[in-house]
Amino acid sequence: MQSSSKYTFRPVKVKKTGGFATLVLVAGAIWGGIVFGVDQNGGWNAVLNLASNVTPSTSVSPTQTTPNPGPVTANGDPINYPFGTIQLSVTRSNGKISKVGLIQASASAGRDQAFPSLEQAAISANGTNFGNMSGATYTTDTFKQALNSAISKLP
């Protein structure tokens, strides 16, 4: 019996059912607590992902933040994920998040070749930067809440 650690993969099954292949893998493994995702052009998605690494704060809102005339940049802590390290920076100017950047990203190339190719693809895919994130339609309030928790990390 394999460990039930969320970073431990169970073998990938590729089933043929009714003429179409169904790929089954353990989502827990690729969720893995990975907190990253970068839009180098300051998109909110990266902010939201950064947000997932800090305690949500409801006491700070963008409008309550004292506007700062000059840009202020905060670097997140380097985050280790099972296959590398990532670190994000967030810049605020005039009270708004103006830029989110990736200042460090590494992925250990070439996982053990014994892993099945599908699993390899899923792991690799999760270690890739991206421009947008698709998810269930969030409300404006949820969006602000997620943004606030990222902003609360700024000095």
Place this chain on the structure above:
Amino acid sequence: MHEFNHLEECMGTVFQFSGLSEIDEAEFLESATNTLHKADAIFSLYKPESPLSRLARGETSVSQCPGVVEQVWELCESWAKKTDGWFSAFTPEHTFDPSGLVKTWAAQAAVEKLLEAGITDFTLNAGGDILISDGQSREEFWRVAISKPVSIADAEAGVLTVLDLSGTEFRAVATSGSAERGQHIWNPKSNENQQDFTQVSVIARDIVEADVWATAAFAEGIRSLERINNQAHLEALYVMADGSLQATDGVLALLAKATR
């Protein structure tokens, strides 16, 4: 060439336009976002005086509503046929509620405003549904992450996996799930809500198609996998109730390759 990045609150969510433009985009973004607000004013069921709210209360008829109402009505009917009834704009209370389609329908109309102006290099994130323009030049914007099936405000929020749509026919990803607003999609064929999966992401050539199929799949349950697999130009990735994934045949090829 300069970057633009615009957030617009509308329809209870946030739309984000990000792209590159040679011309001043402000005027055209305004026209694009006006399109969204106009659609909201007509179709919102949260605004008691909107034509749709009045229609739902039986105070008016489709023919008395603005012309787009009939247009959307017909569009909903054609999607109901294509999805074998799993997409439905008629609620269990028999009122007309096209919200499963209006957000992305309006998003597409908004995008046309930018395209007409010659702004062709951008993406639109319509509250979690993604549209990529044909002229998208920035490599990372061809990559679309799929959220974990938890709220973006959740401490566990983050990325499930990443798709890379560059070099493919696909331009849109839409996700339906219970993470943000609970079980908001009704089952048009019975009173039972499916418990098979918590989230489905549909990859398609346009954002309305992706959105409609994601809504239909969420209503139908995991049997929609075979239905979508039998459709050309459509792929889907499901997060099952136990956390495992299932997908149509083409998804594996769409998973992003490692950057190094």
